Amino acid sequence: MDYRFIGKTGKKASIIGLGCEHLDQKPYSQVEETIHAALAGGITYMDVFMPGEEVRQNIAKALGSRRKDVMLQGAIGSTDINQQYDISRDLPTVQKYFENCLRIFGGYMDVGFLFFVDTQKDLDQIFAGGIAEYAQKLKKQGDIGMIGCSSHNPEIAFQMVGTGLPEMMMFSINLAFDLSPSNTPVLDSMFNNWEEESLTTLDPKRLRLYALCEEKGIGISVMKTLGAGKLSSKDHTPFSAPMSVHQCIHYALTRPAVYTTLLGCQSRSEVDEALGYLNASQEERDYIPFLQKLEQNFEGKCVYCNHCLPCPSSIDIAAVNKYLDMALLHNSGDIPPAIKAHYRHLDAGRSDCIRCGSCEERCPFKVPIISNMEKAAQLLG
Numbered sequence: 001m002d003y004r005f006i007g008k009t010g011k012k013a014s015i016i017g018l019g020c021e022h023l024d025q026k027p028y029s030q031v032e033e034t035i036h037a038a039l040a041g042g043i044t045y046m047d048v049f050m051p052g053e054e055v056r057q058n059i060a061k062a063l064g065s066r067r068k069d070v071m072l073q074g075a076i077g078s079t080d081i082n083q084q085y086d087i088s089r090d091l092p093t094v095q096k097y098f099e100n101c102l103r104i105f106g107g108y109m110d111v112g113f114l115f116f117v118d119t120q121k122d123l124d125q126i127f128a129g130g131i132a133e134y135a136q137k138l139k140k141q142g143d144i145g146m147i148g149c150s151s152h153n154p155e156i157a158f159q160m161v162g163t164g165l166p167e168m169m170m171f172s173i174n175l176a177f178d179l180s181p182s183n184t185p186v187l188d189s190m191f192n193n194w195e196e197e198s199l200t201t202l203d204p205k206r207l208r209l210y211a212l213c214e215e216k217g218i219g220i221s222v223m224k225t226l227g228a229g230k231l232s233s234k235d236h237t238p239f240s241a242p243m244s245v246h247q248c249i250h251y252a253l254t255r256p257a258v259y260t261t262l263l264g265c266q267s268r269s270e271v272d273e274a275l276g277y278l279n280a281s282q283e284e285r286d287y288i289p290f291l292q293k294l295e296q297n298f299e300g301k302c303v304y305c306n307h308c309l310p311c312p313s314s315i316d317i318a319a320v321n322k323y324l325d326m327a328l329l330h331n332s333g334d335i336p337p338a339i340k341a342h343y344r345h346l347d348a349g350r351s352d353c354i355r356c357g358s359c360e361e362r363c364p365f366k367v368p369i370i371s372n373m374e375k376a377a378q379l380l381g
């Protein structure tokens with residue numbers, strides 16, 4: 001297993017995480033098998049947003065004394081009032097469900113995240129209805145380790161990061177979502193099947209959100225990594241062929257700020273399939289074939305795919321391009337110090353390029369890598 005820092009929190013999580021949603025309504029033996037397979041594979045990060053008492057208890061029982069070995073993220077505002085998943089912004093109801101979660105998982109949640117903040121109304125209700133204060137109180141009391149937020153809407157998530165409240169963000173990331181225009185309700189497209197012709201280029205609002213999160217040290221845990229399984233289904237994929245689980249994971253993990261990808265496994269074999277990513281070859285992880293049809297839309301734009309490696313000077317070319325892209329969102333005099341610091345911490349960087357050009361021959365999108373190296377050195381060095 002590999003582990004990444006969660007933004008600037010100083011805490012680390014496994015790059016493959018377990019989304020426990022599909023363990024709901026399952027017998028305890030199945031919950032135990034799945035949780036134990038995840039623990040055996042080195043998974044240290046789990047999402048338990050589900051409001052149901054039974055599934056929470058089953059997961060807590062399966063974790064047993066290993067509770068201390070994992071970070072759990074729980075939702076502030078997830079309820080099942082009508083016996084199905086629901087969202088509440090009513091403070092007493094929100095408190096009741098979250099306090100039940102705390103009680104079941106040993107009195108502490110590593111992350112308490114503000115649940116499903118997708119609209120301006122959601123955002124307003126969270127701040128006007130006392131829920132933001134409640135999250136802050138939980139943090140102050142030591143009941144949660146950090147405040148998070150979950151969203152599927154890049155504009156609202158961007159605003160939420162701007163409030164300075166969340167320390168992490170759970171956001172829906174996959175190639176089809178990133179290729180959808182930001183005014184598309186992506187969950188509707190996912191459930192009703194995408195129209196491939198609408199997937200043309202990476203949505204700038206999404207890219208801006210990921211860049212802001214990286215800049216502010218807000219780590220992203222990824223939900224909908226497989227688009228609810230649609231991307232890897234031959235009948236539902238919006239692409240000419242299904243993406244493999246490993247390609248979907250790799251796409252999410254190569255976005256800025258991402259520290260973990262949550263996979264909704266419900267059996268040992270599904271956990272093992274996800275963990276197979278760790279030993280997959282570069283070819284098996286490669287998602288570029290799904291972008292090749294759109295090549296002209298990507299000309300000159302780095303998608304952080306690492307096709308250009310190896311570099312004889314060991315430069316992390318995708319990382320340099322990523323920090324350059326982030327810097328270019330600002331006027332040259334206003335580049336945040338955090339971006340410069342990230343760039344300067346790269347093992348090899350600005351002055352190490354020997355201009356051999358081998359990377360440019362390998363880049364599928366004709367990114368002017370050598371001149372980008374120089375530009376990055378100029379702006380960030």
Ligand code: SF4
Binds near residue numbers: 305306307321
């Ligand atoms: S420069 Fe080209 S090959 Fe390298 S990471 Fe960017 S898009 Fe991929």
Ligand code: SF4
Binds near residue numbers: 315355369
């Ligand atoms: S041109 Fe520079 S960045 Fe590209 S492979 Fe050669 S040394 Fe590395």
